[in-house]
Amino acid sequence: MNNTWQWQIFLKDNGGGQTYLNWLMSAWGWTLSVALCAWVVALLLGSLVGVLRTTPSKWLTLCGDIWTEVFRNVPLLVQIFLWYFVVPAVFPLFSRVPSFVLVVLALGFFTSARIAEQVKAGIQALPAGQRMAGLAMGLTLPQTYRYILLPVAFRIVIPPLTSEAMNIIKNSSVAFAVSISELTMFAMQAQEETSRGVEIYLAVTGLYFISAFAINRAAIFVEHRVQVPGMAGAGK
Amino acid sequence: MNLDFSFLGPDVVANFILKGLAFSAQLTLIATLGGILLGTLLALMRLSGNQWLAAVAAAYVNTLRSIPLVMVILWFFLLIPLIIGRTMGAELSAIITFTVFEAAYFSEIMRAGIQSVPKGQVNAGYALGLTYPQCMQLIVLPQAFRNMLPVLLTQTIVLFQDTSLVYAIGAYDLLKGFEVAGKNFNRPIETYLVAAGVYFAICFSLSLLVRQLQKKIRIIR
Numbered sequence: 070m071n072n073t074w075q076w077q078i079f080l081k082d083n084g085g086g087q088t089y090l091n092w093l094m095s096a097w098g099w100t101l102s103v104a105l106c107a108w109v110v111a112l113l114l115g116s117l118v119g120v121l122r123t124t125p126s127k128w129l130t131l132c133g134d135i136w137t138e139v140f141r142n143v144p145l146l147v148q149i150f151l152w153y154f155v156v157p158a159v160f161p162l163f164s165r166v167p168s169f170v171l172v173v174l175a176l177g178f179f180t181s182a183r184i185a186e187q188v189k190a191g192i193q194a195l196p197a198g199q200r201m202a203g204l205a206m207g208l209t210l211p212q213t214y215r216y217i218l219l220p221v222a223f224r225i226v227i228p229p230l231t232s233e234a235m236n237i238i239k240n241s242s243v244a245f246a247v248s249i250s251e252l253t254m255f256a257m258q259a260q261e262e263t264s265r266g267v268e269i270y271l272a273v274t275g276l277y278f279i280s281a282f283a284i285n286r287a288a289i290f291v292e293h294r295v296q297v298p299g300m301a302g303a304g305k
Numbered sequence: 306m307n308l309d310f311s312f313l314g315p316d317v318v319a320n321f322i323l324k325g326l327a328f329s330a331q332l333t334l335i336a337t338l339g340g341i342l343l344g345t346l347l348a349l350m351r352l353s354g355n356q357w358l359a360a361v362a363a364a365y366v367n368t369l370r371s372i373p374l375v376m377v378i379l380w381f382f383l384l385i386p387l388i389i390g391r392t393m394g395a396e397l398s399a400i401i402t403f404t405v406f407e408a409a410y411f412s413e414i415m416r417a418g419i420q421s422v423p424k425g426q427v428n429a430g431y432a433l434g435l436t437y438p439q440c441m442q443l444i445v446l447p448q449a450f451r452n453m454l455p456v457l458l459t460q461t462i463v464l465f466q467d468t469s470l471v472y473a474i475g476a477y478d479l480l481k482g483f484e485v486a487g488k489n490f491n492r493p494i495e496t497y498l499v500a501a502g503v504y505f506a507i508c509f510s511l512s513l514l515v516r517q518l519q520k521k522i523r524i525i526r
Binding site (some may be wrong): 110139141142143144145146147148150151154155158166172231235238239241242243245246253254257260270273277278281302 | 337371372373374375376379381383384387462464466467469470471472480493497498500504505508509512
């Protein structure tokens with residue numbers, strides 16, 4: 070195996086006027102930005118699709134089901150290539166969109182299918198009487214969702230959404246395929262340039278660990294903040 | 306924009322696509338069988354009651370589950386040659402990586418499966434004079450497998466999708482086959498579209514099968 074550690078490699082200039090440490094930190098920033106933006110897209114779309122799949126309308130349910138199946142059954146890497154090569158060819162408008170945005174959309178749409186599944190399960194976990202009571206009170210269907218169903222359903226799905234949030238950090242690594250300079254891309258390039266793969270990979274893996282751990286803590290904090298005593302989804 | 310799929314004739318499919326599909330299928334199959342075997346062992350370690358064995362298994366599972374698969378693929382591609390002292394092909398490296406990596410996920414499924422078997426079954430086994438290995442092999446594991454079969458198969462579908470990530474080390478899998486064909490005939494858009502269609506057809510039909518199986522198992526119980 071390797072004779073000695075050479076952590077000083079991170080202080081070396083990479084030939085572009087910045088040290089490998091600087092590059093590593095900016096790569097971490099890209100990873101977090103991709104994951105965070107994709108998370109916003111996924112949460113919005115996923116909630117919408119999840120709600121559609123629980124509505125009484127057959128057509129809306131079907132649309133939601135198709136959405137979920139399509140984005141769940143094609144590998145993320147293939148989806149990224151579709152956004153990167155096929156979408157700009159079909160819609161010329163997208164050819165001026167930076168690749169960062171395309172990756173965010175790819176990862177966001179991919180994750181939205183998983184979130185839709187969780188949101189649907191959360192809504193279906195509520196007693197049917199809740200929906201009936203809301204409608205019987207004279208609330209419209211959107212009002213029933215807004216004031217009765219969703220506030221409780223979202224509290225129920227916080228734990229599965231947390232693991233999806235940790236997955237999105239991990240899945241953002243696939244962005245290396247279209248040369249977004251995030252952590253995995255950094256790992257591959259820096260390993261090639263320095264041949265100190267073990268040190269580079271350890272640092273990158275450590276940063277993935279820290280990111281996932283931070284999300285885990287943040288989610289527990291949110292879960293405590295929003296819990297309603299005595300209601301479904303509150304505490305243990 | 307006009308799409309032209311005419312170049313995807315039988316010989317192109319045979320030369321580029323099927324070669325890749327064969328490797329993806331092989332990788333999925335070996336990693337599933339190996340992963341379930343190793344995963345079951347890890348699950349048994351975790352539930353063994355011996356705190357050292359349990360700690361080792363927990364560390365293995367939690368570490369692998371918190372690292373992106375692409376990084377694990379890169380790690381193994383880097384480390385295996387350093388350890389065995391000679392280079393190793395991307396394909397073989399991918400097979401080892403996926404077996405080791407998926408074992409962490411399969412172990413969590415098997416752990417849930419073993420815990421889904423009522424405690425009375427184990428006690429009955431011991432009361433009949435079975436040893437621990439006999440009890441596991443004859444009573445607990447068959448039921449655990451059966452209860453978890455749909456989940457194990459769903460994980461296999463995920464595994465099949467994840468095999469596309471061997472792209473990172475340049476192994477020749479299904480996606481690579483499409484990509485090479487697309488480059489050769491200068492038709493990348495068509496090939497990526499077909500690739501997505503093929504992956505969707507395979508994964509969606511498998512997931513329909515799993516759903517059927519789930520219904521069947523539910524009726525028997």
